[in-house]
Amino acid sequence: xxxxxxxxxxxxxxxxxxxxxxxxxxxxxxxxxxxxxxxxxxxxxxxxxxxxxxxxxxxxxxxxxxxxxxxxxxxxxxxxxxxxxxxxxxxxxxxxxxxxxxxxxxxxxxxxxxxxxxxxxxxxxxxxxxxxxxxxxxxxxxxxxxxxxxxxxxxxxxxxxxxxxxxxxxxxxxxxxxxxxxxxxxxxxxxxxxxxxxxxxxxxxxxxxxxxxxxxxxxxxxxxxxxxxx
Amino acid sequence: xxxxxxxxxxxxxxxxxxxxxxxxxxxxxxxxxxxxxxxxxxxxxxxxxxxxxxxxxxxxxxxxxxxxxxxxxxxxxxxxxxxxxxxxxxxxxxxxxxxxxxxxxxxxxxxxxxxxxxxxxxxxxxxxxxxxxxxxxxxxxxxxxxxxxxxxxxxxxxxxxxxxxxxxxxxxxxxxxxxxxxxxxxxxxxxxxxxxxxxxxxxxxxxxxxxxxxxxxxxxxxxxxxxxxx
Numbered sequence: 001x002x003x004x005x006x007x008x009x010x011x012x013x014x015x016x017x018x019x020x021x022x023x024x025x026x027x028x029x030x031x032x033x034x035x036x037x038x039x040x041x042x043x044x045x046x047x048x049x050x051x052x053x054x055x056x057x058x059x060x061x062x063x064x065x066x067x068x069x070x071x072x073x074x075x076x077x078x079x080x081x082x083x084x085x086x087x088x089x090x091x092x093x094x095x096x097x098x099x100x101x102x103x104x105x106x107x108x109x110x111x112x113x114x115x116x117x118x119x120x121x122x123x124x125x126x127x128x129x130x131x132x133x134x135x136x137x138x139x140x141x142x143x144x145x146x147x148x149x150x151x152x153x154x155x156x157x158x159x160x161x162x163x164x165x166x167x168x169x170x171x172x173x174x175x176x177x178x179x180x181x182x183x184x185x186x187x188x189x190x191x192x193x194x195x196x197x198x199x200x201x202x203x204x205x206x207x208x209x210x211x212x213x214x215x216x217x218x219x220x221x222x223x224x225x226x227x228x229x230x
Numbered sequence: 231x232x233x234x235x236x237x238x239x240x241x242x243x244x245x246x247x248x249x250x251x252x253x254x255x256x257x258x259x260x261x262x263x264x265x266x267x268x269x270x271x272x273x274x275x276x277x278x279x280x281x282x283x284x285x286x287x288x289x290x291x292x293x294x295x296x297x298x299x300x301x302x303x304x305x306x307x308x309x310x311x312x313x314x315x316x317x318x319x320x321x322x323x324x325x326x327x328x329x330x331x332x333x334x335x336x337x338x339x340x341x342x343x344x345x346x347x348x349x350x351x352x353x354x355x356x357x358x359x360x361x362x363x364x365x366x367x368x369x370x371x372x373x374x375x376x377x378x379x380x381x382x383x384x385x386x387x388x389x390x391x392x393x394x395x396x397x398x399x400x401x402x403x404x405x406x407x408x409x410x411x412x413x414x415x416x417x418x419x420x421x422x423x424x425x426x427x428x429x430x431x432x433x434x435x436x437x438x439x440x441x442x443x444x445x446x447x448x449x450x451x452x453x454x455x456x457x458x459x460x
Contacts, residue, residue, distance in 0.1 A: 092322020094407035098329050098398055105393035106336070163335035168328055177324035 002034040004060040009039030010122035014228045017196035020069040021057045022189035029220040031083040042127045086182050099183045103190050110158040114150040117143045118198035122230040169208040188216040232264040234290040239269030240352035244458045247426035250299040251287045252419035259450040261313040272357040316412050329413045333420050340388040344380045347373045348428035352460040399438040418446040
């Protein structure tokens with residue numbers, strides 16, 4: 001029986017763009033587990049009450065439900081120990097957790113400054129109102145103002161935020177080392193988010209992060225490459 | 231026989247402030263290995279030629295010499311496998327390497343913008359000329375200009391760079407998890423650098439990173455706390 005994954009969707013239910021949900025899509029592919037994605041929208045918080053969450057991703061695996069991308073990743077390794085390990089040995093997991101925090105704390109804000117109005121524009125009407133109000137309150141600016149300098153300061157801010165990944169990818173092909181692992185899925189998920197909602201070019205063509213992303217797009221028979229874009 | 235560690239020193243040979251050398255001081259303490267630190271100055275590149283390096287840290291362990299903090303850390307785990315592991319299992323090492331790259335690429339520049347002239351001022355005269363020329367070329371600005379906004383933009387930039395550590399330290403006591411490991415030594419080394427050369431307050435008093443640093447200062451009988459400050 002496929003694992004059910006509640007995924008953030010746009011007005012077009014086939015446009016799925018949450019970075020946290022993409023982490024789990026990639027994690028499930030890595031484990032070789034079948035998945036059935038269900039579209040979910042920001043204003044459907046009640047639909048996730050069964051899992052004690054107001055946000056996606058949420059998975060349902062038989063009788064079990066799990067919310068939060070990190071806890072889902074931990075669950076998948078616990079529940080499916082015979083499948084390829086996702087998070088690696090518990091001893092080194094704190095370091096992976098740092099990469100998770102880095103993406104959330106340093107990369108996502110920088111991406112939002114490049115595409116936040118594009119995100120808004122792909123949402124269903126009922127979600128647009130919620131999104132604009134909550135994000136404009138968080139930034140203290142209109143969505144249009146947040147993104148106004150994306151050609152200069154926005155792109156430069158993202159390039160700066162990605163500096164550690166760039167440094168590492170000059171030394172090794174994947175953040176995980178010789179092969180991709182959850183560290184790669186974290187950042188691939190982050191970059192899949194703008195990719196699905198916007199045609200804005202985030203990375204310089206000669207950025208090692210762009211070459212790594214291109215390799216990542218091809219993983220799992222083009223799981224990321226074939227995703228529907230708005 | 232103690233391991234010899236070449237360490238960057240100021241005009242006062244007892245002021246040792248290189249973040250990379252502090253990583254190794256902490257690493258050696260973690261492994262329980264005796265160390266003899268030798269002061270070294272930027273303009274003494276010839277003294278490191280035997281190790282094929284122009285920069286510290288360089289260690290000499292009997293007949294072996296190793297340069298570069300990451301390679302030294304790897305060497306210590308390889309050469310002393312019976313002592314407490316420093317980098318953890320090789321499988322998860324890529325993630326730790328990311329934290330190393332993050333400190334180098336994101337944190338060090340932000341610290342430099344707060345204390346670069348203070349670093350200059352503690353150096354021996356022959357090093358001051360080298361330091362000013364090389365750093366002003368790298369920044370494209372005078373040292374004084376790089377640091378001019380440290381009370382506002384400088385401190386805010388460092389706070390932003392430390393966001394992933396702050397997020398993680400709200401969830402667990404050390405970057406390594408329940409106990410400190412090389413991830414902690416990396417960032418403790420980064421913060422020991424300004425601590426040794428400047429009285430400028432880098433972190434807000436209520437920053438979880440400041441509370442973590444205070445715990446780190448006490449490690450190994452106050453190795454960091456007792457270091458000589460300029």
